[in-house]
Amino acid sequence: MSAEQLPARIDLLKAAFGDAAAKFEENLNEGALVQLHLEELWREIAAVRGHKFKLERQKPVYKARAELASKVPQFWYNSLQNCGPMAQFIDPVDEDALKHLKEVSIEHGEDVREFEVKFTFGKNPYFKESVLSKKLTLTPPSSVTPKPEPAAPYDLEATTYLASATPITWTSDDHDLTKKAPRSLATDKEEFDEFEGPGSFFNWFKEEGEDVTTMGELLLEWYGHATEYAAGLAAVDDDSDDQGFDFDDDFDESEDEDPKKEIDLSDEEKRPKKKQRK
Incomplete structure (x- = not known):
């Protein structure tokens, strides 16, 4: 039948x-x-x-x-600089301070979706702390309004929030890198040419609530391949479980793309470069 x-x-x-x-x-x-x-x-x-x-x-x-x-001297600094998504958050004013970086570690909580990133520094002329850490939690701080719905119990894609600001004791105002390069977002500029970069790497420690820069997630992806980046290796297998190297969101494999279209190599020269801050 x-x-x-x-x-x-x-x-x-x-x-x-x-x-x-x-x-x-x-x-x-x-x-x-x-x-x-x-x-x-x-x-x-x-x-x-x-x-x-x-x-x-x-x-x-x-x-x-x-x-x-x-x-290995400057292992962690070189690793961050060689990772395009992380390097964009390193302002020229940050470079010397980050060269004092001794270790980076990420520890996950009982709920593995929550984690803490710890940056351990050697003695440096910029700030007094030897460890700067930042927690990302499922519980949004009170500053987040309206209050979002609680995360589903087993949702690995649940939104995490930056916990309360991490204090940094700068040795002087002249060494306060967040004043030399305050946070800036491209979305706040009327013209892209006005955007000089997101500001100092250390601004992230002052922020709480929504991680507008997504630095937390980017650090997770970078951390799994820190050695490859420190060594300057070009890439890892595209089938990697971490999916940490597929950052080219602008690449479009649309069927409408003309395969015979001439590639303008001068586009590389048009990309904005980091500007030295005075």
């Missing part, structure tokens, strides 16, 4: 249950919907457990990497 010849389920239900068939049909549909929701929930739970397992297995690897990196 072909599929077209099979009786519809409602017809079978009517034959078996008469006038109650519609109620049984509704009950079956509700049961199927519950099953779909349960399957989706189990997939989300499995993803969170898998992510947590991955993070635990990576801990000794990253610890060993930190020990090796401590013997």
